Amino acid sequence: MKQHQNLITVLTAIPVTLAFYLLIAPIFGNPSSAAAQSASIPEAEKPKYTADGELIPFSPDVYREWIWVGEPLTPNDLNPPEANFPEFHDVYINPTAWREWKKSGTFPEGTVIIKELTSVGSKNAVSGNGYFQGEFTGLEHVVKDSKRFPKEARGWGYFTFGHKYPLKKQAPLQQFASCAACHVANAGDDMVFTQYYPVLRAAKGK
């Protein structure tokens, strides 16, 4: 009798599953594939949140050993009196997401992108006139998690721990208008400004 019930369950499940993949999945994306990608992110690369959902920043000892993505520079002297993003932006990605980017050219669920900000320390060196890094000044994180973050931000959550030391020890999700809106409108590839990151462009889907 129990075997009979199981058979009915299986036979019912087949058309339901088929209907899901043919009709529903193309609209909302493929959650089982997303879950599989997310599951492959190791514990050390998973973001940690407080009980009320604020993000706890990764340690510099961790993210400074991740994959470096690029470094835009918006110095104060070109953005008087002070740049919105002071001044060097050092950008890193977690290694598991990097491997997926190289493989498929997409950022998987569980992608973490870190933006560390440093000051301009010097404008002249023996190598020439220019901009040379000074001290660490700020920290921001972006996390791709479609279940946790709003659809309007395409599943990416933006967090800032401050642009001046001492940094915050936890931070709430930024409002859509503060960060995500600009990425939606201007970023080259899935909310990431790949147009300024030759390292990402060269590795994509390679």
Place this chain on the structure above:
Amino acid sequence: MKQHQNLITVLTAIPVTLAFYLLIAPIFGNPSSAAAQSASIPEAEKPKYTADGELIPFSPDVYREWIWVGEPLTPNDLNPPEANFPEFHDVYINPTAWREWKKSGTFPEGTVIIKELTSVGSKNAVSGNGYFQGEFTGLEHVVKDSKRFPKEARGWGYFTFGHKYPLKKQAPLQQFASCAACHVANAGDDMVFTQYYPVLRAAKGK
């Protein structure tokens, strides 16, 4: 008879070895310690040379996954008509040397530092006015190997594969005056410009 000769060899070796460590080693450094450090560098991080001693560059697929050290910028527009080092200098270190730097605050034998050069691609973005990376343009390597490279360069060998694509597939050791002399005179810590690299300063001997 053979055993007797071996005994004499061993007994002679003891005072000679002692004399070396007490008198000679403090002057020229400790080669056995250097050899031990060098031995711990894995094959994938070891430089490869042609039969006539020219260095073969590491693949970007390898060094772009090493530890990022920092990124000075000497743009052409501040160094007319053209900067000596065009323009963004992305600097990486091999992971084994990085771990030793964190542990002891020294660069071990077998340290490889890569300088990849990229152009300025844009001077304005939604984040502000500034400098944004364009395309890869050049590549340089520095290798610490006291046995292979001259004492005047403190055991570091400098190699350039060009500042414009296509890059050279192998390169000879640069003359002392071309690179090393300037590092001897100006670099903050053992030929490395740590004064411009907060990532290195923060990790030193930590």
